[in-house]
Amino acid sequence: MMGVIMPFERNVEIYGEDEPADYLYKVVSGAVRTYKILADGRRQIGAFYLPGDVFGLEMGSAHTFSSEAIADSKVLVIKRSSVATLAASNNSVAQQLWTITARELRRVEARLMLLIKTAEERVAGFLLEMIKRSNDAGTVELPMSRQDIADYLGLTIETVSRTMTQLEHSAAIALPSSRRVVIRNRSALNRLNG
Amino acid sequence: MMGVIMPFERNVEIYGEDEPADYLYKVVSGAVRTYKILADGRRQIGAFYLPGDVFGLEMGSAHTFSSEAIADSKVLVIKRSSVATLAASNNSVAQQLWTITARELRRVEARLMLLIKTAEERVAGFLLEMIKRSNDAGTVELPMSRQDIADYLGLTIETVSRTMTQLEHSAAIALPSSRRVVIRNRSALNRLNG
DNA sequence: CGTGCAGTTGAGCAAATTCAACGCTTGTGG
DNA sequence: CCACAAGCGTTGAATTTGCTCAACTGCACG
Numbered sequence: 001m002m003g004v005i006m007p008f009e010r011n012v013e014i015y016g017e018d019e020p021a022d023y024l025y026k027v028v029s030g031a032v033r034t035y036k037i038l039a040d041g042r043r044q045i046g047a048f049y050l051p052g053d054v055f056g057l058e059m060g061s062a063h064t065f066s067s068e069a070i071a072d073s074k075v076l077v078i079k080r081s082s083v084a085t086l087a088a089s090n091n092s093v094a095q096q097l098w099t100i101t102a103r104e105l106r107r108v109e110a111r112l113m114l115l116i117k118t119a120e121e122r123v124a125g126f127l128l129e130m131i132k133r134s135n136d137a138g139t140v141e142l143p144m145s146r147q148d149i150a151d152y153l154g155l156t157i158e159t160v161s162r163t164m165t166q167l168e169h170s171a172a173i174a175l176p177s178s179r180r181v182v183i184r185n186r187s188a189l190n191r192l193n194g
Numbered sequence: 195m196m197g198v199i200m201p202f203e204r205n206v207e208i209y210g211e212d213e214p215a216d217y218l219y220k221v222v223s224g225a226v227r228t229y230k231i232l233a234d235g236r237r238q239i240g241a242f243y244l245p246g247d248v249f250g251l252e253m254g255s256a257h258t259f260s261s262e263a264i265a266d267s268k269v270l271v272i273k274r275s276s277v278a279t280l281a282a283s284n285n286s287v288a289q290q291l292w293t294i295t296a297r298e299l300r301r302v303e304a305r306l307m308l309l310i311k312t313a314e315e316r317v318a319g320f321l322l323e324m325i326k327r328s329n330d331a332g333t334v335e336l337p338m339s340r341q342d343i344a345d346y347l348g349l350t351i352e353t354v355s356r357t358m359t360q361l362e363h364s365a366a367i368a369l370p371s372s373r374r375v376v377i378r379n380r381s382a383l384n385r386l387n388g
Numbered sequence: 389c390g391t392g393c394a395g396t397t398g399a400g401c402a403a404a405t406t407c408a409a410c411g412c413t414t415g416t417g418g
Numbered sequence: 419c420c421a422c423a424a425g426c427g428t429t430g431a432a433t434t435t436g437c438t439c440a441a442c443t444g445c446a447c448g
Contacts, residue, residue: 036307038388044310046303059296064303091282098292102253105299108306109240109258113230115309116238116348119436146395154310159436161396178395194232313404340427353404355428372427 003078008032008069014056017066021058023077027051030073031143034065035151045152047107048144050133054100070143115154117194122153123163124192127173127181142179197272202263208250211260215252217271221245224267225337228259229345239346241301242338244327248294264337309348311388316347317357318386321367321375336373 005028008014014025017036025032027049034046034055046065049055056063069075087094114125126149130140142149146157153160164181167173172189174182183189199222202208208219211230219226221243228240228249240259243249250257263269281288308319320343324334336343340351347354358375361367366383368376377383 040388042310042388044307046306059293064300088285091288094285094288094292098288098295099253101292101295101299105295105302106258108299108302111306112240112302112309113238115306116236156437165396194234194236350405
């Protein structure tokens, strides 16, 4: 599929909320977050995107979230109109667009389930999600900060930090460094996942 | 579009989680909720569907939520395979399927934004959503119980009840009966909606 | 080195939950 | 027609959870 690979430095905006959605994007390397800022300054992270993930695909004409590179990243940028043209003639492309949206829906629904739970369950669920999306089943290198995780889970950085420490003390995980998580007891995490 | 209209009594299951998704559904009258039950008995409501809304449309082969009629309802039941056949030849049908999924995604994302907020903001946001989806802009008849609302917003019935009372005292709404809500001060609700 | 940023930890506080009691409405049976 | 039970909603008091404010640590970078 056509498109151009563009580099984005850490914390640089890829697109803004309400901007025309003329392009869609695929993470090649690095990581991306989408987010909204509320009137009072609170930020909600919409999703994290890792290499291979497509983001910025909209039905309407504008983006509903803003997006930024979490780390220095390379992103494949594809003109939406060219995809639309393809989809009009090629049924399997149309199918793929639907699949991407449906997968997105599944992920958001899974997160809904997280957000009704306690802090410990949210963090455990988040770690399991990150593990599942990474290649290595035993260790995850988190590309995002504690603030990003907090805004993703609807918690404060302090609560995220305390909960991580708590999970470490209960031997569910190990934290060789703050961004590196080793799963020590997956079933304990699964149990928390309700 | 073909299909059969079926009646469902209050609290009767329409389909269960993990059951084969051979049909999709459209609310004709009444109201429907989708939900999941967690291991410890907590329930999370996935969505409320009102007349005109389509639900139970899946990409995969199984339903990801269970669904029940909230009140006595009539539901148009459509065989999925017949829709799939149509979509294969007719591009605009395929487009419509995508649109339904995308709209669902938007709604869930909007709810994500709600779930990171305070109880008062969640309830205000819920009422605004219900008002927007109803015809009358000034009054809503809520088809669902306080327990349903609580499970939708990730709160307890007590907190929902107290918050409603509080909104009534602050003159944002009036409650002629527990299921009937009159909007008295929409801008106050919007302010809470952040 | 020192400065700044990210993360951790602690103490006190506010918000929502839990537990419990009570009121209102509805339906059922005597 | 009244009595009573059941379901739903509201209200109150005590408790718990996560938040706020604040101090402190470790680390990277100039």
